[in-house]
Amino acid sequence: MDHFERRGGVLHAEDVPIPRIAEAVGTPFYVYASATLRRHAQVFRAGVGEDALVAFSVKALSNVAVLKVLASEGLGADIVSGGELARARSAGIPGERIVFSGVGKTRAEMTAALEARIYQFNVESEAELRTLSEVASARGSVAPVALRVNPDVDAGTLDKISTGRKDDKFGVPWERAPALYDLARRLPGIEARGVDLHIGSQIASLAPFEAAARRAGDLIEHLRAEGHDIDRLDLGGGLGIPYGDGVTPPDPAAYAAALRRVTDALDVRLVFEPGRMIAGNAGLMIAGVIYTKAQEARSFAILDAGMNDLIRPALYGARHAIVPVAERDGDPSPFDVVGPVCETTDLFARDVPLTAPAPGDILAFKTAGAYGAVQASQYNTRPLIPEVLVDGDRFAVVRRRPSTEDMLALEELPDWTDRPAD
């Protein structure tokens, strides 16, 4: 469900015609619908229950204005860096709704998170546990911890976004978990309160989630029998969404119902870290056609957006539906839609049906809200593209396009570049 509809043949974001934004902002850009973000937050919270903590995975879409919309719906933040902590805080998300994931937290990041009094550190190794103990006890605080355990389930998703198998780098091995909880109990500055897992992303069936949650339940019962006070279970994120490629993942209500059923008897507070499910189809990438060209058997539409702006197709072979913003009469023919970046992999999709595309036309990439803008780079010295937030009939640029001067501003010439080498 989204709020990008056609009216009179023209694609709108809520009540705003996309061409109006394109005129004001210039292509390419990302556009997000507040109504979709809100709706997803509401549906998810209603499914998992108001008492659960729903911590939006900030890495999926980290714009502060977007975080603020989600915060106002009661969502917290799942962060993976000190930078994301700063974003969550500037969006007004209180520490008690922040969980900190990731395999490589630094001492400085731990300190900042302790200062913010976050809800939970999701600890991924013994070394991290020991470091957190040092950092926390040195400042006289106690870090609430969940150990991220690796349930060794195959989420059945793409190899590159699977995280819960025993050979993936995430979490601590299942067999090691009880010993680490014992260690946590002995370490100063640590309070082990929970079990955490996250098995991957874009998962299209319930079975791996249920299997992982069941294993976590067994572990919690085992730990409690050993005298550990476990009162939280963090089930991570990973629920897939439809990308128009024929795969239909379970809806959030079914997902929530299944996980609540499996964990019902445990008497724990549930934590969820959804990213893609909240943000994915709340965003479009809008790009303009620069040229078309026909070559041998293929025709190309060359856009002003490239793989540096939306890397998912090049990185994961991901598919995004690409549609014209304004419909045109006539028969479509197949075009390979490419960007201007000097790489062969700068190819968004082959054989997209387009009707007489011409320079100046605008195209929309659907389901681009998650892992789109956040993974953009300035490769080829192309500026990061703006992000626009729509709310009803209003829109605002919530991240502007940097100027060329902005892009060069961090670079300096050492004075010896003027002198010839000896």
Ligand SMILES: *Cc1c(COP(=O)(O)O)cnc(C)c1O
């Ligand atoms: C990426 C990530 C998420 C969010 O995953 P989605 O597939 O976007 O829901 C949640 N938790 C952790 C630890 C992650 O790394």
